[in-house]
Amino acid sequence: MPITSSSLDGMKVAILVSDGFEQVEMTEPRKVLDGAGAQTEIVSPLAGTVRGWHHHEPADSFAVDVPLKRADAGDFDALLLPGGVMNPDALRIDEKAVAFVRAFVEAGKPIAAICHGPWTLIEAGGVKGRKMTSWPSLRTDLKNAGAKWSDKDVVVDQALVTSRKPDDLPAFNREMTKLFELAHEPELH
Numbered sequence: 784m785p786i787t788s789s790s791l792d793g794m795k796v797a798i799l800v801s802d803g804f805e806q807v808e809m810t811e812p813r814k815v816l817d818g819a820g821a822q823t824e825i826v827s828p829l830a831g832t833v834r835g836w837h838h839h840e841p842a843d844s845f846a847v848d849v850p851l852k853r854a855d856a857g858d859f860d861a862l863l864l865p866g867g868v869m870n871p872d873a874l875r876i877d878e879k880a881v882a883f884v885r886a887f888v889e890a891g892k893p894i895a896a897i898c899h900g901p902w903t904l905i906e907a908g909g910v911k912g913r914k915m916t917s918w919p920s921l922r923t924d925l926k927n928a929g930a931k932w933s934d935k936d937v938v939v940d941q942a943l944v945t946s947r948k949p950d951d952l953p954a955f956n957r958e959m960t961k962l963f964e965l966a967h968e969p970e971l972h
Contacts, residue, residue: 791960792820794967797849797859797887799826799880799903803869806835806842807949808897812863815956821963823863824848828877836867851879856886861963866898866918866948875906884909893966895959897946901925904943914940916947942966 796816798809813823827833828851835842856862862884864871874880880903887894888909896904898918904910911929916938925932937946937954944962946955 790820791816791963791967794821794860794963795858796821796823796861796863796963797826797854797856797883798823798863798865799851799874799883800833800865801827801829801870801873801877801880802834803867803873804833804835804865805867805870805898805949806837807952808865808867808900809835809845809863811952812865812895812897812956812959815960816863816963819960819964821861824859826851826854826883828852828874828880836869851877851883854883856883856890856892859887859892861893861966862887862895863959864894864896864900864903866896866900868899871899871902874903881906891942893942893944893962895944895955895962897951897955898948901930901945909943913943914938915943915945917945918947 816823826849827847832844834844884903884907901917905928913930915930916935922932936951937958939958944958
């Protein structure tokens with residue numbers, strides 16, 4: 784059993800999704816976070832379950848742990864925003880979802896967003912002046928919102944980590960875990 788120098792024990796991470804998220808962009812980071820001791824919860828504007836996708840095909844359904852209408856960003860220490868096209872497109876026009884994300888931005892809590900996940904961050908006012916990456920089709924949207932976009936597998940800027948696509952998950956998971964550990968360290972002492 785490997786011993787880690789840092790832990791996410793006791794850290795609560797919200798995973799904000801609607802139907803149509805890229806499944807592996809939720810399940811792989813969640814597995815890493817859970818394995819490091821974090822408590823992850825799926826938060827969604829949808830009741831009951833949400834459905835992942837594998838590229839252009841429907842995939843598995845997952846139970847919603849916290850309905851968005853009852854979610855309080857103050858109850859969480861960090862936020863994960865998986866991509867897929869339909870998921871963040873639905874979230875970015877949902878006022879409660881945008882307000883939930885904005886609360887993390889304003890509190891300076893760590894946020895990890897991959898693929899199309901940064902779309903919701905744009906609506907929440909969380910990208911201006913930030914170094915970021917994303918799925919290439921969001922480049923212009925992010926630049927227009929004031930972000931400094933680059934085509935890299937992972938970009939970390941203060942409390943924000945972003946990646947482009949499922950192929951970037953190893954780098955994304957590594958940097959997300961480091962960022963969340965740094966944010967969680969003060970609570971350990």
